[in-house]
Amino acid sequence: MPTYEKILLKNMERPGYTGSLTDYGHAGGYSALEKVLKAMSPQDVIETIKKSGLRGRGGAGFPTGVKWSFIPKDHPGPKYLCCNADESEPGTFKDRQLIENDPHAILEGIAIACFAIGAQTAYIYIRGEFFSGAKILNEAIAEAYRAGFLGKNILASGFSLDIYLHRGAGAYICGEETALLESIEGKRGKPRSKPPFPATHGLYQRPTVVNNVETMMNVPHIINRGSEWFAAIGAGKSTGTRIFSVSGPVKRPGNYEVPLGITFREMIYEHAGGMRSDKQLKAIIPGGASAAFFTPDQLDVKMDFESVAAAGSMLGSGGVTVMDEDTCMVWAAMNLLEFFHHESCGKCTPCREGSAWLLQILQRIEAGEGRLDDLHALESLSHKIEGMTVCAFGDAEVAPILSTIKHFRAEYEAHIEERRCPFRSNVVLAMAH
């Protein structure tokens, strides 16, 4: 099995590493912040991040340095940075590990980013269910204040920063950056129509950067080791490593940090140990619940932003969900739609109305009550949602449907023709409902 240098998971894999400030300090922590404050200008930092090619790890993969450079320079009044720790995408659980095991690394990244964009206030928006994560982050923030890495005049540089932890209340949509901003503002977490973008009209209508936890954590390493070093890892425009959360019937589910650009085959069969009970792999969700399904013939697609997009899906949140031969694809799509239907915020028409219709049709097919024109209905409803919504949730909720119909049409037809789910006995189905 090929092995790679770990960057983000390195500290926490040291024996006895607790993530405390002392441990983080021993591992060289806050040296990047010191370097930035003593020797670099905000512009230098932005250029370094730009050159490194770092791209957002939250979903869209937007170049981080470019995002920072959109923040207006001489804008009077406050600017903000919000670190997105809402991690709620089904099948994604990497941020949680980072938060719980190396919180200071995130804080250091945030501090550097704030220095770069000229923000003196940052919020970490953490998923409500991350109870211990919130506790750990709060303790780390307190430690960092005490040690002078946060607060007024950090390391006598004249730069000041306050970080606040804001706990979510359980809505998946609050991970969407504008819904996240609304939520911090104390409003209902509903996405805003874009443009304008947060870079100019963000939190309290002020210039704001929203970045994922993992994105933030990469920053100190790039400062310490240079943009060339970082850019040399990975493949093409997808630089650096990424932590993939592999789940499903594999032998070793878990988080794996690898350079961008290895194949799904390597990830599933080498790192994750292959399929449990040596079952046949049937489908892969390559990047969290919002990504279109892959099939076994796509195992050699490379795990970088470009290759996955070219193959018709997205690297998204880094959640790799594996399904084996026993998994019903209609059931899988229905299961995801149950999630999306439950989480649709209800702001815009196509998603609000469409999610309910889609789910009802899928439930009917899965229950053996499908009609042949249902497949057309599913596709045409999906096309009415795609590209028509306020936020990317709309595209996300139709991805599983459109891709399972595309790859597994025969399975849908079998449900309809046999008037039952071929993967389950009716008894099981009755119990499931």
Added chain:
Amino acid sequence: MDGMIKLTFNGQEIEVKKGTLLIEAAKVAGAELPHFCYHPKLKYDANCRMCIVEIAKIPKLQTACSTVAAEGMVVRSDIPRVQEAQNGVMAFILGNHPLDCPECDQGGECQLQDFAHRHSPTVGNFGEEKRVFEKEYFGPLIEKEMNRCVSCLRCVRYCDEVIDSNALGSIDRGSITEIGGFSHHPLDCEFCGGCIQICPVGALTSRASMYDYRTWQVKKTNTICTYCGDGCQLSLETIDDNVIRVSSELGIGRNEGDLCARGFFGYDFVNHKERLIRPQVLQKGRRMEVTWEWALNKAAVELKAIKEKYGPEAIGGIISSHCTNEEIYLFQKLMREVIGTPHVDSGARYGYINAARALSSVFGTTRLARYEDIVNADLILSFAGDMAETNPICAIKIKEAVRKKGARLIAIDSYNSGRDTYKSHLPHIAHRHLEVKMGTEGWVILGLLKVLDQKTSCGPLPSFETIERESGIGEAALREVAGLYAGAQRGVLILGRAITRNQNGYQNVLNLADLAIAAGQVGKDGAGILALAEENNELGAVEMGGVSEYLPGLIPAKAGGKTLVEMIDAAERGEIKALYIIGENPVRSLPQKKVKEAFQNLHLLICQELFLTETAELSDIVFSAVSFAEKDGRYTNQEGEIQKVRKAIEPVGGSKPDWMIFSLLADKLGSPFHYKNTDEIWKEVVLNMPPSWPALSKGAIASSVTSYMKRERKIIIPSDDSPPLQGGVRGGHLFDFQVGQSLYHSGKLSTYASGLNTIISKEAVFIHPDDAEPLGLVEGEIVNISLPVGAIQAPVAFSKRISRGTLFFPEHFSLEIKKGLPLTIDPSTHVPYGDRGVVTLSKISVAVSTKNLTIS
């Protein structure tokens, strides 16, 4: 042209102002884009996705309501790609919509019906079950039918952005999203009706007119609201001489389509079953209905007899400032020229005259600020903490200035800055709020003047220590506020009934004029002074000569004309023998005076009314008059805007417009007027006005100020033994007490409107919950209020707007309470002040049922 940009819309090159949204630009190209959530009054939300267009070089379709037109943009809405997408969204909206148009009140004026015709796919994809919500009555006046809702949130945004009431929100998520109040409590809001009007579909409709009409059956008449001085334009919608409902049109009128509860729900007094429909006379103690001929003859004969025996000065006339300009003009003409008496007065005497007289004596006019000035001001100095209740639309202008345009509001009043959950309150959004002890605004004005006018050209002013002792406001706050006011680019000063209807009112307005002059906030663009009028035509009443001191056009009348209170006193003394009262009800308004006894001294009391009021009941002759819905004419609002009142229905029963009754009476008195309609009267009015009328030039205002400054002026220091200031330290059981106006009513008239009565129909005394708690009071419990004279019992209601140590009592139901309050008369204007006093509140020892009542 400067500030314009060019773009191409559906192949047509168009030019629009910079900053125009594409949905508005489309109109220039002759295209109406389908839309639900967009509304020009509101910030865009782009949630319905109906207005999508294709913009060249942008791969995804964009919402036109949220996209600002840019130079060179190439936009299309007429291509299959866009139309298919629109049909797709429409299919989603219709998917869950019930097919209940036949029983929906919105039918015929529903945007969903309209757009569905144009943008519906012919085949539906939906074979599943519809989502169903139970119908709910959303408070007493609004029906909520969420199956019809398209989730555009216009209602929520209107209630928040325009009204600042925040009574509505979206509840739940996804396909079960619905509109509601927090935790499904009954709606307890300002009841402005705005959400009903702005809802594009029939999801929110008025219960007051439920199932009474189809829109194509109603006749719409644009007219002006008859309640307050804001002067809102509204449409009376009528079927067969019945007013069915009220509506207003976005952007139209001084109110730009916004209304308050009184305007929207307060219409059905017009067709009230107790309306007087024929003249009545009191014959040997018995009241009987008679013909017009009979009643007019009787009135003329008796008036002539009194005039002959006692002279014309034994006759007096009082007219309501709810009447039109033409009517007030004609009334004073009848009294002064036909009968020959100088004793003419009107409802403006209850307070507005203080403002009208003081401002016009300083500036030569009262027209010193318009609503546009408020909206565009950078600073608003308000002496009207209750404006959202007394003059709600003017308050909307302030909310717009403060919340949308960033103006700073300085509020000086005796209200708390706290607000009740679902009601707006101006002190709450003030940049600076000076909460003064009740009745001490006058001291604060002197304090501000002292800061700005160091030369104290007005004579010696009290020390800051005295001012602080009296009002509770210290020198630092006074300096700060005066500095902000004087430093503003466009400072607008607003004064309400706290100034005009309370002790020292006339002098206080004069002092405010001095303050505005000292601050440099008059005579420059955008700055000015606005005196709020409680009744719709108070300024008109003064300008038309409906007060003893002025002939039409603010021309000073010869001395000797008696004011309202003087007429009552003269009647009591037997000097005045006959009174002709139009729409006023002094028996009720001035309980401290022995009005009833005075009137019983009269030889002749003639009353002209809609209802058999307390005063009408005493009258020898009652003429049945018509309401604003049944007549033409003009009202002048508090800004000085002269607006047309239009007849919507024929007079109810055998009633007649006031101006016609005056003409008929003039005939009988032998001096016929010969007016065929109100336009002919108005022509005569305009000819009688000074050439500078209505608006005075800046130059003329400036020279008026110059000559005012040369006159000898004397500041009258409020004496600290004036009645409201008596008593010990507030707190415990001792309270400052104020009788005032509620948002949901206007005088007594509105209590005949069933819609408004469903909101409030009973008296109550409002107290701050923190004052109620130590007294162990529960909301709704009956308490005893000991007045300077006597006592009354009333239920308590809690409001966080009430200043600690004060109580508030709405004036619309029983005015018995005023009997116990001291009455003082303004030495200059004879305005009767009797709305304040010091009282003791105590629990009634017998426990009253308190079930289902909670402390908020």
